[in-house]
Amino acid sequence: EFKELVFSGVQPTGNLHLGNYLGAIRKFVALQEGNDCIYCVVDLHSLTAQLVHDDLPGQIRSIAAAFIASGIDPEKHIVFNQSAVPQHAELAWIFNCVARIGWMNRMTQFKDKAGKDRENASLGLLAYPSLMAADILVYRGTHVPVGDDQKQHLELARDIAMKFNLDYQDHIRRAGRGIDITVGDEPVHAYFPMVEPLIEGPAPRVMSLRDGTKKMSKSDPSDLSRINLLDDEEAISKKIRKAKTDPDGLPSEVEGLKGRPEADNLVGIYAALADKTKIEVLAEFGGQQFSVFKPALVDLAVQVLSPITGEMRRLMDDTSHIDAILRHGGERARARAEATMKDVRDIIGF
């Protein structure tokens, strides 16, 4: 058995939103108890969205501030910035040689982000999931809390790990590095574990407040579509009041949310914020109109988010404190990543 390790990352691009919080950061916080966790600001990834950033250091600090304001303990666990650990990029190169172009071409996020003009997309955008696999596996991470949009990338990380393990099986044995595991029915002498996504919960994919068929996203041009972690009470209230709904009230059973994506989304958000199931939320609000439910959702969202917003702002003003946390985390992460890369170089024969 591989030693359990939780790893995840968030890109320093634009405003963090409620989807990032419920799909990712909130789970990072919950997993701290009893686990070894590494949480990363993935700045190398952010170049695939935008090559030149006005204030990349400020964006990096704001993600680290969000982690810490949400309750991540940077002493017990590791919080750092990806580019501070060059071993991520080194392993990503090896994974670029392991992964097949056909695998990358099938990624729905690549297809969405590259759009019609695929020939003109960056090579980095295509290779993104290979770097993501390296981020996790350079620590031999076993569990990855993410939103539902990342599921396909984690399947690819398993494919990359599996192919590396199989291709280098004899070398891994010779170097005396791997352990015997079974994947499906197949016995494998593995150096890299098969990562498991942690996606479950009532809001694995938070949808836009303006269009229940699109995910809430940093890149949506409408600010009304998302609740930003730095929004104040007034903005949260306005956005939830204006959120798209249908004319019916809330059903008393979860089945009644089928075919009603906006209602389903708001109930899922409430459930996640309240740490309840959708069934419990509908037991409370079933039969009520949105004119009753929305104000309750505003109160709950403000109650959960406003302490985080306040702490995030305070931390973002204290740049030397955040920088010290990232530096310390980077040193610890680097030592662990280098131990893996020593093995990997040995296995390959460098």
Ligand code: ADP
């Ligand atoms: P974004 O997708 O907003 O650009 P990232 O790619 O940095 O942000 O994703 C950070 C984390 O937030 C990932 O785990 C991702 O799955 C999660 N996430 C992003 N958007 C949503 C959403 N709408 N619902 C749930 N989780 C999300």
Ligand code: NA
């Ligand atoms: Na994403």
